Amino acid sequence: MSMFVRRLLLLLPWRRRAAERDMQDELRSIAGMAAPGELGNLTLAAEDARAQWGWIRLEQTVQDVRYAIRTLAKAPAFTLAAVLSLAIGIGANTALFTLIDTVMWKLLPVADAEHLLTLEQQTPLGNSTGFTYQQYEIFRDSGAGLDLAASGYARVDVNIDGRDEPTLDAHLVTGRYFPVLGLHPAAGRLLDETDDRVVMGHPFAVLGYTYWQRRFAGDRAVVGRMMTIAGQPFTIVGVAPAEFFGTEVGVSPGVYLPVKMQPALIPSNGTLLENPIVYSTWLRLIGRLQPGATVPQAQTRLNALAGTAAEWRMRNKFSGQFEDARLVVHSAAAGLSDLRRQFSGPLFVLLGVSGLVLLIACANVGHLLLARAATRRSEFGLRLALGATRARVMRQVLVEGLVLACAGAAAGAILAYWAAPALVAYASAGQRSIVLNLSPDLRVLGFATAVAIAAGLLFASAPALRAAHADRSTAGRLHLGGGGRSHGDRGPGRTLVVIQVALSAVLLVAAGQFVRSLQNLYRHESSIDLDRVIVVGLEPRGSGRRSNANAAMLDRTYRDLLARVASLPGVRSASLGRSSPLGPITLGFPIVRPAGGDPVRVSGSIVYPHYFETIGIPIVKGRDFTEDDLRAGAPRAVLVNEAFVREILGGREPLGTGHGATSNNGRGWRGPQNTMAPAEPVNIVGVVKDSRFPGLRESPPPMVYQTFLQANTGFGQMVLHVRVSADASGIVPAITDLARAIDREVPMADVHTLTDEVNVALARERLVAALAGIFGLVALALISVGLYGLMAFTVSRRTGEIGIRVALGATRSSVRWLVGRQALGIVGAGLAIGIPAAWIAGRLTARQLASLLYDVTSTDPAAMAVSAVVLVAVAACASLLPAQRAVRIDPAVALRNE
């Protein structure tokens, strides 16, 4: 038993009492043996002996904490202001840190996560893609030192016991998926190599844990039951472990299915597993390194394989896009994530901004504590006079600071607990919901604690130093007007407010840039009524396998639907496009320029008549497609955009039959072609305006628009666009019903407006701008409190002086100016530091911010000017009341007090 434990036991009251009794007995017995007076003061000896059991340090600290709580409780307004400031600062930081922790660092709950890695292909343009099944096979069999697994995503219809259920997110996994991750089932078994042999031969399903809990209430008897998935009967064979949310951060699959079942689950032009013509890169690869192998080694080996394997390129069958693709290998310890790619940068930027908020809050609390310390000088003086050491007084003030910080951190943690999911909801508005495991872990708790302690020490250090230098001679002396009079007293408070202004300037400049760049992104010709355009993705039966045989049938389905939708009351125009204006461009054609030379790749799309009218892009030359162009066997006609005219045609007159019809002599250009159809000249009938939709940062590439039947592609899915005249919501059900009525084999995507799409596309920017804006407002609120406090303090301190001035004939405006001048001086000093600091910070972070800013530089002069004006205005407002009070000072009263 160590001394520590013995002392700990002596903290128990009954043990302490027994020890006390024992000691008294012993001392009595000893006193009985000794001569009177021989042993000296026995009471003192007992006192010193008792101290040996004690926890002097701890007891003193407990005393300090108690005392701090008592004094803070006696100043509720001060305490509330301080705790609130800190709660906002610490809460914001903790919420962001929780998100960063979840998205970036939480390890996959799998065995040996640090040996997992993920592969992706990076095109020269910087896009990264997944892999085709054929590529996966090559890498799997390459012997590159990797145990490789793949997974693909599908959204599937579910039917249990004859009843339709909500659609589910499904992961299509290869046999090695669960073994590579080293997972153990929560019930039944997981999928393995035996479920990865025959195409369409393994109708087995593993349920995701949360789905199992939600739908089946965790019933283990579910193993062996049947469920119908995408029209196919599947047997449930097991349940994935509880802590496993899938390998993709932010997505929680409801069900895991064998990849060999793909033809039933992801309709396509044949099967993605066997048809070498299909080039959909639908798989994510995840692998486990062999012991001793490193990530760079694996990357080099795989790249060598990818670069030299002629077979890889041949089976890839999409020359032009992947020829120059590079294989990149990452650690997959924390899972695969689009979310991480999309949000890691913004989250760190926001953590920086919220760090500024916390600093401002600390300065505010420090300032409040200083003001209190000034009024408590006599108390500190008294304590020093009574024999407290300076260290003890300092410690007490620091403890007070830490108590405040802890209260702030506790409130902040509650705020963060509530705010982190709210942030996720805001960021995922309009998207497939993002599922994150936001439960705070040790990292988050450690972060919050560290932040609280650092904040407490930071803001309490100045007051603590001052308290320690309180003068013994001031003991008990009363200070009217709350504080000392020496000039130096103004120093720390003023400095803190100047620092606050400087920090706010940096923060406001940053916030201004984010808000302005969001505004720039939203600026678009038709953006005023984007919410009047309803968008519905359509995948009629057979559209995933479009061929010459079923194209006419699909076209008929589409035109039929268009006619019905157009006849609905309230519909201004309706059309179909291959994708929405914000959707990915999925078609491309090699095209020979008029000047000749090698073919270049031009992006393309398929549209029906009135498409441009519906989404709000004007046709600047020529005409739209008409019903005539839709006929089978109509002359080949295309529309192009201005970028096409500029870049491909070199500015030549685009319209008419001049280029197209007579192009075979080599002077004109040859239109859309691919391996299936010979090159054939086409006729440009119209030119549409280049349109940068909000959220699309790049100016649009040259585009060719074709009609459905004339386009040669394996994709038959289209997106319905409907422009409605009035408020969109009333008509949505009717449109949804019509769209649902078409014969389809996959679940229908949700119905939304173009505004929703813009919001999704701008999720990052909106999140950053909204949070930075909120932080900016919080900073302004904090700073007005700080400035107001300082000005009020100054006015009360200078009451006598102002009284004399008034007595000597100072006018009201000159008194007002006296106060205003000081406030402006502080803001001026703050700006003199803050604006250059913002400029330097902007320069230093220019590269990191580039992807978040649009049409704004990170050292935007307008944002700086606006921040300066706003801060000056805040200073003016904050000094208004104190100035008013100064004006009302009665010289007679003021001088009498003096």
Place this chain on the structure above:
Amino acid sequence: MEPLYGVLDMLVLRTLLFGPQHGYAIAKSLRDGSDAAITIEFGSLYPALKRLELKGWIASKWETSEHNRRAKVYRLTPDGRKKLNQERSEWAGFVQAVARIMNPAEE
């Protein structure tokens, strides 16, 4: 003369080396053993006993003496014995070092 800081512990442990004693006996033997050259106030000794007990170097027990008097008797624990040996060699080293400085000529 008051003993040096830390020496008191060593002296108490040494006193108990010959057998268990109660508090007053320890005080007396310390005074007698040093021919009153070192005065150890009971006010210093008693807290030291409590400290050594907490550290686990001595242990105490109530016993009834031959005069039918109850007294709390302290004895050395094995840990205390180890500690005493260590302190003793450290003390010897210290004394030698001081002696070398004080009487350099004798070297």
